Amino acid sequence: MNLTAIRAMYVSEMARFFRTFMQSFLSPVISTSLYFVVFGAAIGSRIDEVEGVSYGSFIVPGLIMLSVMTQGISNASFGIYFPKFTGTIYELLSAPINFLEVVIGFAGAAATKALFIGTVILGTSALFVEMEVQHPLVMVLFLILTCVSFALFGFIIGIWAKNFEQLQLIPLLVITPLVFLGGSFYSINMLPPIWQTITMFNPVVYLISGFRWSFFGVADVPILTSLLAIGLFQGLCLFAVWWIFKTGWRIRK
Amino acid sequence: MTDILTLEGVEKTYDSGFIALHGVDLTLKEGEILALLGPNGAGKTTLISCICGTVMPTGGKITVGGFDALTNFRKARSLVGLVPQEIHLEPFSRVWDTVRYTRGLFGKKHDDAHLERVLKDLSLWDKRDSRVVELSGGMKRRVLIAKALSHEPRILFLDEPTAGVDVDLRKEMWEVVAKLKASGVSIVLTTHYIEEAEAMADRIGVINGGRLALIEEKDALMSRLGRKSLKIDLETPVDVIPDTLSSYNLKRADDGFALVYEYEAGASRTGITRLLADLRDAGLCMNDLSTRQSSLEEIFVSLVQSEQEERA
Numbered sequence: 001m002n003l004t005a006i007r008a009m010y011v012s013e014m015a016r017f018f019r020t021f022m023q024s025f026l027s028p029v030i031s032t033s034l035y036f037v038v039f040g041a042a043i044g045s046r047i048d049e050v051e052g053v054s055y056g057s058f059i060v061p062g063l064i065m066l067s068v069m070t071q072g073i074s075n076a077s078f079g080i081y082f083p084k085f086t087g088t089i090y091e092l093l094s095a096p097i098n099f100l101e102v103v104i105g106f107a108g109a110a111a112t113k114a115l116f117i118g119t120v121i122l123g124t125s126a127l128f129v130e131m132e133v134q135h136p137l138v139m140v141l142f143l144i145l146t147c148v149s150f151a152l153f154g155f156i157i158g159i160w161a162k163n164f165e166q167l168q169l170i171p172l173l174v175i176t177p178l179v180f181l182g183g184s185f186y187s188i189n190m191l192p193p194i195w196q197t198i199t200m201f202n203p204v205v206y207l208i209s210g211f212r213w214s215f216f217g218v219a220d221v222p223i224l225t226s227l228l229a230i231g232l233f234q235g236l237c238l239f240a241v242w243w244i245f246k247t248g249w250r251i252r253k
Numbered sequence: 254m255t256d257i258l259t260l261e262g263v264e265k266t267y268d269s270g271f272i273a274l275h276g277v278d279l280t281l282k283e284g285e286i287l288a289l290l291g292p293n294g295a296g297k298t299t300l301i302s303c304i305c306g307t308v309m310p311t312g313g314k315i316t317v318g319g320f321d322a323l324t325n326f327r328k329a330r331s332l333v334g335l336v337p338q339e340i341h342l343e344p345f346s347r348v349w350d351t352v353r354y355t356r357g358l359f360g361k362k363h364d365d366a367h368l369e370r371v372l373k374d375l376s377l378w379d380k381r382d383s384r385v386v387e388l389s390g391g392m393k394r395r396v397l398i399a400k401a402l403s404h405e406p407r408i409l410f411l412d413e414p415t416a417g418v419d420v421d422l423r424k425e426m427w428e429v430v431a432k433l434k435a436s437g438v439s440i441v442l443t444t445h446y447i448e449e450a451e452a453m454a455d456r457i458g459v460i461n462g463g464r465l466a467l468i469e470e471k472d473a474l475m476s477r478l479g480r481k482s483l484k485i486d487l488e489t490p491v492d493v494i495p496d497t498l499s500s501y502n503l504k505r506a507d508d509g510f511a512l513v514y515e516y517e518a519g520a521s522r523t524g525i526t527r528l529l530a531d532l533r534d535a536g537l538c539m540n541d542l543s544t545r546q547s548s549l550e551e552i553f554v555s556l557v558q559s560e561q562e563e564r565a
Contacts, residue, residue: 002327008357015350087341091400094305094335095358096327253267253308 005097009105010112013079017113028067028117029124035063036128039185050187051218056129061212062184063125068118068143069150069179069204073171076110076154081161084251093252099245103155110151111144118143132215138223139214145230146207152237159250178204188220203229256280257318257332257408257439258304264312265299265463273299275463276313281408286430286440287468288454290447290553296463297443298338301410304441305335318407331359334401338412338443340393344386348377348396351385352403359404371402374432391422398429402438409433411442415449427452447550461557462564480547481518483525486511488538495535501528512537518546 017024040056047055080102083089092102125131133139161167182204188196199205200221210226213219219226243249258281265274273296281287291297302308304315306326315322317329343351352368372378375395380388385396394414401409411430415423423446430453434440444450450457451471458468467474490509501524504513512532516523532539 002360004360004362005358008354011357012346012350012354019345082343086343087337087339088343090307090335090337090341091355091358093307094330094333095355096330096360097358248309252306253302 002097002101005095006101006105006108009092009102010109013106013109014112016079017075017109024113024117025120028071028120032063032067032121032124033128035059036125040128050190051216053216053218054129057131057216058187058212059185060122060125060129060131061215062182062208064118064121064143065146065204065208065211066179066184067121068114068146069175069207070171071117072110072114072147072150073154073157073175075113076107076151077158077161077167077171079106079110080155080158081164081167084158085164089251099241099251103152103241103245107148107151107155110154111147114147114151115143118147134217135214139211142207142211142214142226142230145234146211149230149234149237152234152241156237156240156244159244162250178202179208183208183220203233206230255283257283258441259316260300260304260313261315262313263300263303263310263315265296265303265308266311273463274303274310277460277463277465279458279465279468281439281441283407284434284437284439285455286434286442286453287456287458288450288471289441289443289458289460290445290450291443291460292445292557295460297460298412299463300460301335301412301441301443305333305410306330307335327360331361331404332407334404334406334409336394336397336401336409336411336414338416340390340397342385342393342396345384347382347384348372348388348399349381351396352399355400356403361404367405368399368403371399375399375429391418391425394418394422394426395429402433406438408439408441411440413443413445415444415446423449447548447553451548459553459556461560466556466560474552475546476518480515480551481523482545482547483514483516483528484511484543484545485514485532485539486541486543488540491537495537497535498528498531501531 036056039059044055044059049055050058083092122131157167157170161169181199182202183199188199188205188209191199206221206226206229209220210223210230213223213226244251258279260277260279262276262278263274264272264276266272277296277300289297289300299308303310304317304322306322315329318332320329320332322329346354349368349372352372353363356364356368369378372381375398377392377395377399380392385393388396398411398414414430415426418426427449430440430442442449442453454471456468457471457474459466484506486507487510491505491512492509494503494505494512501514505511506513514525514528516525529539
């Protein structure tokens with residue numbers, strides 16, 4: 001393991017984050033506050049409790065997941081796509097490092113950023129609604145697993161993308177709908193039976209449900225199923241990364 | 254001198270089926286400058302890319318400083334610095350940060366004194382806090398060199414270091430390369446400017462169509478393949494070259510006011526003495542004599558042409 005190189009990549013990626021710190025920090029704070037104003041105060045006041053939890057509090061885990069997933073993907077995919085775009089990828093290819101080290105450096109930095117933003121949103125939420133976390137360890141575990149998995153997934157998208165349009169395509173067409181329809185803002189039990197069944201094919205449901213369980217002890221699916229789902233997703237991403245590493249797909253001619 | 258780089262039968266076939274390299278053998282001696290000459294698309298960049306790891310060779314063996322470039326890539330690559338042909342730099346990073354980043358990427362511990370030396374040698378020290386996007390084209394190119402030197406490589410690859418660069422800057426780049434050589438770094442540079450190879454290289458390799466057409470000491474190459482021409486200025490013009498001079502294959506020049514005789518520069522008998530005597534016997538009055546050695550450019554063009562004819 002070339003730890004010096006991993007640190008160099010990680011530090012350089014984090015530096016990009018800190019260069020635009022106000023933007024990185026303020027945008028999740030502002031958007032979360034807006035969600036609370038709209039869903040929590042305006043609409044939420046007309047909704048009774050969901051599963052015994054006030055609506056404002058109920059949406060907190062979903063909001064955090066929404067941001068963590070999209071941030072993890074966008075940071076990691078942009079992080080590795082940008083060197084491809086500017087051509088500086090030649091450095092990564094000619095350096096005495098292997099692909100695994102590149103993944104740790106780049107996806108690690110992206111996961112860290114997502115984790116930071118998730119924490120900021122959690123803090124912001126505490127200003128608006130009453131918060132309780134029944135299983136803090138499980139919450140932290142879920143948060144970290146999600147950050148890492150989606151950073152890996154973003155990394156794969158960044159390697160795959162041949163232009164900026166493709167870079168936005170998967171997050172826009174796949175991730176955002178899955179997250180919005182995955183129970184960020186509602187309980188699956190609120191849907192008609194047929195949609196409940198369809199929703200079970202949405203992998204994001206398991207993540208949000210499990211994460212919400214760590215807060216309130218209520219879930220749409222059993223917590224172990226949720227852990228299994230995120231574990232499976234992470235496994236798939238790791239396998240894809242290993243395959244890319246093995247074949248040099250879309251990086252080394 | 255020991256060999257620091259050896260290539261044995263290196264081949265590259267791209268996915269499209271295009272064969273960029275047909276089994277190239279090459280050695281680089283420690284401390285020398287090797288220039289690889291060739292027209293566009295000859296395989297120069299592919300060859301360099303195979304050595305540096307940005308392109309996977311499909312056959313052959315590459316050894317850098319005794320380490321196999323594939324199986325022992327960490328040790329092999331840490332000896333190599335690459336300056337790419339295009340200016341590939343992250344536009345918003347600062348000079349100091351980007352140079353420091355490369356050193357880290359190559360697994361070297363921080364050594365700010367070394368980086369300071371590199372930047373000063375390349376006249377970039379004053380610009381260390383500038384963003385790349387604020388620099389001129391020549392400075393960006395020097396930043397690329399600084400990055401490549403940041404991890405103290407023993408071989409530096411310069412892929413067309415002066416492509417699209419003005420004359421002043423080109424001369425400046427030559428000085429930089431001369432300095433690097435003096436510091437003990439071995440250098441491989443590709444170019445299609447022959448004067449560049451002539452000015453800098455110890456040895457010259459000619460690549461064409463993915464094959465190494467020849468590789469030789471520059472001076473030996475010049476004298477082996479170099480032809481000289483003798484230009485004889487005449488007092489009165491000749492319309493027809495006299496029959497007595499037909500064996501010399503003279504050419505008329507300057508509307509008959511001059512005759513040109515070509516001969517091998519390295520030949521033991523050039524025939525000049527006899528030619529001058531025959532000219533006098535033919536009644537031609539000479540005003541002036543001048544000789545000229547053909548440049549590498551001409552050598553190169555004739556090499557490429559003869560190879561194309563061979564294949565045709």
